[in-house]
Amino acid sequence: MENCGARSVREGKGKRLWKKVKYQLVEYHSLPGYLRDNEYIVGHYRSEWPMKQVLLSIFSIHNETLNVWTHLIGFFLFLSLTIYTAMKIPKVVDLHSLQHFPEMLMKADMNKLQAELLTCLPSMPDLHRLGQDFKTSLPTMDMLPSISSWHVKELLYNCLPERFSSGNHTDVCVLHSVKEDLANLIAPLMLKPITRLPFFAFLGGAMFCLLVSSVCHLVSCHSERLSYIMLRLDYAGIASLICTSFFPPVYYSFMCYPFFCNLYLGFISLLGIAATLVSLLPFFQKPKFRTFRAALFCGMGLCGVGPILHKLYWFWGEPEVFHTTGYEILMGLFYGLGALVYATRIPERWMPGKFDIAGHSHQLFHVLVVAGAYSHYRAGLVYLRWRDLRGC
Numbered sequence: 001m002e003n004c005g006a007r008s009v010r011e012g013k014g015k016r017l018w019k020k021v022k023y024q025l026v027e028y029h030s031l032p033g034y035l036r037d038n039e040y041i042v043g044h045y046r047s048e049w050p051m052k053q054v055l056l057s058i059f060s061i062h063n064e065t066l067n068v069w070t071h072l073i074g075f076f077l078f079l080s081l082t083i084y085t086a087m088k089i090p091k092v093v094d095l096h097s098l099q100h101f102p103e104m105l106m107k108a109d110m111n112k113l114q115a116e117l118l119t120c121l122p123s124m125p126d127l128h129r130l131g132q133d134f135k136t137s138l139p140t141m142d143m144l145p146s147i148s149s150w151h152v153k154e155l156l157y158n159c160l161p162e163r164f165s166s167g168n169h170t171d172v173c174v175l176h177s178v179k180e181d182l183a184n185l186i187a188p189l190m191l192k193p194i195t196r197l198p199f200f201a202f203l204g205g206a207m208f209c210l211l212v213s214s215v216c217h218l219v220s221c222h223s224e225r226l227s228y229i230m231l232r233l234d235y236a237g238i239a240s241l242i243c244t245s246f247f248p249p250v251y252y253s254f255m256c257y258p259f260f261c262n263l264y265l266g267f268i269s270l271l272g273i274a275a276t277l278v279s280l281l282p283f284f285q286k287p288k289f290r291t292f293r294a295a296l297f298c299g300m301g302l303c304g305v306g307p308i309l310h311k312l313y314w315f316w317g318e319p320e321v322f323h324t325t326g327y328e329i330l331m332g333l334f335y336g337l338g339a340l341v342y343a344t345r346i347p348e349r350w351m352p353g354k355f356d357i358a359g360h361s362h363q364l365f366h367v368l369v370v371a372g373a374y375s376h377y378r379a380g381l382v383y384l385r386w387r388d389l390r391g392c
């Protein structure tokens with residue numbers, strides 16, 4: 001019994017030691033061919049570990065740890081943004097929107113407005129006359145001075161007593177707050193939010209790209225077959241991010257011009273499918289085609305210059321157009337820098353082995369991709385607000 005116990009303890013120790021040796025990190029030169037991708041990252045590789053150890057390695061330090069986490073955090077960031085957008089964005093009406101307020105009123109369904117307001121203001125005088133006043137006086141955008149003639153303060157007095165009961169009727173500040181409250185009261189009744197689908201398509205594309213990339217970096221070292229599948233999924237993810245990034249700017253810029261809308265969206269969708277098919281070919285993932293890959297995805301992104309110039313030409317002078325274009329230029333800079341770093345393998349090529357764990361090009365590329373996608377999200381919010389208020 002003792003012998004047996006001692007032997008099993010020895011065996012247990014031996015097994016643990018063997019496991020420790022087996023799941024040690026290895027150097028580049030001892031990797032199988034399919035895992036050799038970047039010779040400037042010299043050590044800290046996992047090589048053909050069992051799936052359990054591979055999955056657990058998300059919590060240990062190796063040269064892919066930060067590659068996994070940069071895009072996993074990016075995925076959760078975009079998941080949160082999607083939930084936030086779905087719950088919060090359609091309800092946002094701020095004073096900034098007032099610049100299009102007269103246009104909205106011109107298009108307003110006054111009968112519906114009257115019905116909605118009557119629920120709040122039971123003793124409404126002639127709202128119909130108010131509607132006529134809107135239609136005749138608003139082309140001059142002369143809202144503030146004429147507001148008193150609409151008896152709006154009296155109407156709102158019933159709805160918002162605590163706000164106006166002490167107000168001086170000639171006070172400009174009070175008048176301004178009446179304007180603000182009127183806008184916030186009436187604007188949601190007239191806003192006809194345009195479809196969010198293109199925006200959610202982009203958010204979905206971004207989440208797919210980030211999650212697939214993160215999983216790819218975690219599990220590709222398991223086996224040649226899994227690496228083959230995951231790398232292809234990773235490229236499909238990048239293609240889908242680029243492709244769906246076109247949806248919000250193209251749709252919201254050209255939603256009133258279906259020909260151009262369909263032309264641009266059809267073109268980029270075909271290009272996305274073509275890029276995904278090319279990335280299925282075995283040559284595509286070879287290390288020497290790194291620059292080709294960067295060029296292909298950059299080329300796809302650069303196709304966005306066409307619709308953006310078109311948008312600038314057609315809507316020149318509208319603040320939202322400059323605002324969105326600013327975000328799009330920022331996104332282009334992030335993605336462009338990311339592609340450059342990816343293709344040149346800076347900084348590890350200058351000091352091989354020094355950036356194995358932190359700071360190598362692929363990690364910088366990941367962070368730049370998340371930053372570019374976030375910049376595009378901000379542009380998308382501006383598009384939504386613009387089109388919600390402007391309509392077609």
Ligand SMILES: [Zn+2]
Binds near residue numbers: 067217362
């Ligand atoms: Zn990656």
